[in-house]
Amino acid sequence: MSEHNDWKPAEVRPDGVEPSAGGLRRTLAAMDDFGDVLTRAKVVVFRGFQVSEPELEDVMDLLLPNRLAYRHGTSPRTKVAAGNVYTSTEYPREQTIAMHNELSYSHKWPARLLFYCATTPGSGGATPVVDGTLWLESLDDEVRDAFAGGVRYSQNLHDGLGLGRSWQQTFETDDREQVEAFLEEGHFAWKWTSDGGLRMVSPVRPAAVKHPVTGDEVWFNQADHFHPAALGDDLARELAQILPPEELPQSVTFADGGPIPEAYVTHVHDRGLELAVDVDWRQGDLMVIDNVAVGHGRRPYTGDRRVLVAMSD
Incomplete structure (x- = not known):
């Protein structure tokens, strides 16, 4: 390191x-x-x-x-x-x-x-x-190993009235066909809900990737941003205590659907900020x-x- x-x-x-x-x-x-x-x-x-x-x-x-x-x-x-x-x-x-x-x-x-x-x-x-390589290397072995299989992100996007962003804001369009084409290209599981919203679950995404030019391995995911433990305001944290993860505007699990421990998320979050310039x-x-x-x-x-x-x- x-x-x-x-x-x-x-x-x-x-x-x-x-x-x-x-x-x-x-x-x-x-x-x-x-x-x-x-x-x-x-x-x-x-x-x-x-x-x-x-x-x-x-x-x-x-x-x-x-x-x-x-x-x-x-x-x-x-x-x-x-x-x-x-x-x-x-x-x-x-x-x-x-x-x-x-x-x-x-x-x-x-x-x-x-x-x-x-x-x-x-x-x-x-x-x-x-530096993404430094961030990856700084993580405890237990945390780095737990994320080795990747993560899966979930989002619930409303139709203009609700918590978080609407699907129109997220995709900068009100054309459902354009959204569907994007989701199909990315191999998402998705469905339109009865109230006009969009429920989407990503395929497994890596927690770390290799830089396309240098080959350096870097920490490269936003699990901590999607996890209730790192939500940035009191209302969001209260929501996470009331709603199951699948109903939150966004959430994240390990690749197998298992929950990511709060301590792991906090560890990743804190190390990134501590090492930053x-x-x-x-x-x-x-x-x-x-x-x-x-x-x-x-x-x-x-x-x-x-x-x-x-x-x-």
Whole structure:
């Protein structure tokens, strides 16, 4: 584990170029291949280029060549631009968002994420990032072995009125045929309910995967985010005490359907946050992360923090 302990994101600042969106574009053009840079660094933070929000799209075209919709997303976001740009997760500012890899519970996930700070938070609000190999290696053998067979996720999505997200929000469409095609492609078990909602159960998903380029094995699942033990507010926790798991907006089991012990979930959750490196924000900063190599989250904050996010394959 020691070889990963000193990992931290790479920083790029204006060097021989003006601090502007144009300067950032020239910096990127001078790189041999940003994909190779990102694979080596895992996270690249661009500071001091003073990119304004109206200039963001031109910069993103160089960093995220094929921006993706947030399809099958579980967190509340708002789309702010036609080019698949979203607000970062809109949870209350006092809440910590635990470490995770975007859409790791699905059969399709983005290879890259880009974050952009449009408004500096009053205080706090860092985006913590964690090396997925270090996270995996840090887990107790008992926990790592228990997850070796993978996990299975369940979701109950309402039709516009209910707890959690609707299926229309989750899939960014009100076309049932589009949703069904996505579910069939991902080999979900699913059914439409009598009240217009959608019940879906994933096939077995891995708890850890190998990076497609480096071959490094990384922790790559969101079992703790789907488990009642890690729910982020009192109402959600109370709900988990009242409803059986199969009726919750989302839940998770081991591959064989067996329950995941609360202590395992807490262990995974806590290790990720303990090992994370915080990336603080100033207006105009950008960060690109390798979504397989690295997990990310959010620290609590005060003020009017506004961070945008986009995704790419």
